[in-house]
Amino acid sequence: MSSKPDPHLTTKRTLSHYDGSALSFRAGTWGHDVSQNYQALLDAIEGEQPYKILDFGCGPGRDLTYFKSQGIGAVGLDGSGEFAKMARTATGCEVLHQNFLNLDLDRDRFDGVFANASLFHVPSVELPRVLGDLFDALKPRGVLMSSNPRGDNQEGFQGERYCCYHDLETWRGYMTGAGFVELCHYYRPQGLPRDQQPWLASVWRKP
16 A cells, blocks of 8 residues: 555545446445444434434435435435435435535534444544544434444555555544544454454444
């Protein structure tokens, strides 16, 4: 992997990749089963429905579709303009077109944040600020669920996408540094040996 370049340029290049491959990405990912992650988030949210959930990095709208089907007030957010349009068309939900490095979110709005395969695109130098923005957007006692490909804390371009592969202890450091309290973590896919579980999922509460 390469050395760390300017985070705004890396994000621009990553988003350009997603804009240019939006249709093929949708076709390749729409059928993925992330029900374990849905349940981990929903089990941790306190209080009664209807919940308000931010699907952070919503892509073309697969997870928004699920949350809406459960009667949840789901709001999407993506930095790719093509994904944002696709998600609005697919779901009819509010979808914010916002760069992860320049978020503009209402404080204390959401009961939950679902960050499935999205935060690993945030360069590590910017991650504390982005997590702080998500912390502020959650209501007190709100919950953030993240799922990211794991690694040994390397980052750089994989093809045209900038990716960060954190291990559990490093991820914990970022999350607790932003003020979150860990509820649980697990590795995916379920039922496989650890070396065949490339995804680290974790659930966190805003005190």
